[in-house]
Amino acid sequence: MRLLLGSLYMFVVAAAIGLGSTFFALTRGAGFGTLRIGAWTAQPKAGTSGIDPYSRAVIARSGALPISLGDGVAFVATADDRRQPLDGRCEVLIAGMTPTARYFTLTLYDPDGRLVANSVNRHSFTSEELYRNQDGSFEIAVAPRARPGNWLPSGGLERYLLVLRFYDTSVGVATRAEREAPMPSIRRSGACR
Amino acid sequence: MTRWLLWTLAGVILGGIVHLGTILMVPRTASQDAYDRLEPITQANVMTPIPGPTPAKAVLPFMDPAFAVAVCRYDLRRGPMKLTAPVSQAYTSVTFYSRLGVAYYGINDRAAGRRTIELYLMTTPQREALPEEEDVTAADRLIIESPSVTGLIVLRALSPEPGLMPMAQASVAAARCVTQTQTR
Numbered sequence: 348m349r350l351l352l353g354s355l356y357m358f359v360v361a362a363a364i365g366l367g368s369t370f371f372a373l374t375r376g377a378g379f380g381t382l383r384i385g386a387w388t389a390q391p392k393a394g395t396s397g398i399d400p401y402s403r404a405v406i407a408r409s410g411a412l413p414i415s416l417g418d419g420v421a422f423v424a425t426a427d428d429r430r431q432p433l434d435g436r437c438e439v440l441i442a443g444m445t446p447t448a449r450y451f452t453l454t455l456y457d458p459d460g461r462l463v464a465n466s467v468n469r470h471s472f473t474s475e476e477l478y479r480n481q482d483g484s485f486e487i488a489v490a491p492r493a494r495p496g497n498w499l500p501s502g503g504l505e506r507y508l509l510v511l512r513f514y515d516t517s518v519g520v521a522t523r524a525e526r527e528a529p530m531p532s533i534r535r536s537g538a539c540r
Numbered sequence: 541m542t543r544w545l546l547w548t549l550a551g552v553i554l555g556g557i558v559h560l561g562t563i564l565m566v567p568r569t570a571s572q573d574a575y576d577r578l579e580p581i582t583q584a585n586v587m588t589p590i591p592g593p594t595p596a597k598a599v600l601p602f603m604d605p606a607f608a609v610a611v612c613r614y615d616l617r618r619g620p621m622k623l624t625a626p627v628s629q630a631y632t633s634v635t636f637y638s639r640l641g642v643a644y645y646g647i648n649d650r651a652a653g654r655r656t657i658e659l660y661l662m663t664t665p666q667r668e669a670l671p672e673e674e675d676v677t678a679a680d681r682l683i684i685e686s687p688s689v690t691g692l693i694v695l696r697a698l699s700p701e702p703g704l705m706p707m708a709q710a711s712v713a714a715a716r717c718v719t720q721t722q723t724r
Contacts, residue, residue, distance in 0.1 A: 365558025
């Protein structure tokens with residue numbers, strides 16, 4: 348009887364810990380070899396056959412295809428530099444320089460990876476479309492209402508994420524620090540609506 | 541008391557095993573991975589252009605809207621495959637994904653270094669079955685080994701600005717993937 352109770356208890360503990368941690372890992376998106384620069388994170392290894400099991404599981408569940416390292420690297424931001432989650436009702440300024448790449452694109456998605464509807468049909472910027480300062484740096488305003496210059500509409504969404512993809516770039520598995528890959532800052536620049 | 545502590549410890553260890561097991565199982569059991577999503581809209585071994593993402597509808601999540609995309613859902617059971625893709629004006633890349641979505645090979649137009657990207661895709665046994673002399677002449681052919689019999693070839697062409705999208709689409713629409721009938 349004691350044995351039965353004991354083993355039953357053990358299985359309950361095992362199921363709770365095992366499944367709980369799996370769920371946690373899949374929804375929070377943990378992964379090995381994450382490159383963190385400012386508010387941006389990338390997993391260059393997820394685009395190779397050396398992808399870790401956690402990233403594999405996350406990708407299989409989402410249905411997305413990871414960008415291969417021979418193609419480029421994708422950086423994701425879900426919060427600004429002060430770690431406040433990106434809120435589409437607020438205005439956020441993305442400013443600075445980017446690592447060397449033949450092209451890059453910046454795209455705004457909802458948390459499920461869908462584009463966000465807006466009146467001007469603007470969902471992303473490519474490196475060719477941006478208005479730039481004379482030194483080559485740029486500023487993009489992510490805001491619910493129109494802004495002069497580079498405006499990326501947030502659609503007033505409560506939560507969104509930004510994906511900055513570099514194509515044909517030197518950024519990769521060996522990249523370690525900001526010095527090698529200067530990433531633009533993400534700062535809240537105005538009141539929220 | 542000690543007994544329960546021991547049971548808890550055993551539960552934690554077993555929980556760890558359950559955790560690792562389920563993580564490893566997820567890719568095999570996921571019913572809506574990229575391959576499953578593309579299966580209904582693509583024919584096997586035919587390069588098929590994929591509609592670009594819109595807020596209302598997207599074939600896959602997190603697609604880059606600046607790219608025109610075509611997919612060849614391959615099945616190597618009937619033989620190796622040859623991929624030919626013209627290089628678009630701006631930027632073109634080809635990525636090979638295994639059945640479970642692992643990007644095992646990717647190449648861009650600059651690395652391919654020609655006007656058209658030409659690649660041969662085969663399984664390891666098919667590559668080993670290649671005649672010797674053909675393997676030598678194969679030195680200037682780019683051969684890629686697929687870890688799985690089925691999978692996806694994804695061709696992407698960048699449209700640097702919206703006005704150039706028709707050209708990028710035309711470029712990916714001109715790509716072909718063709719099953720090579722067995723050479724003796």
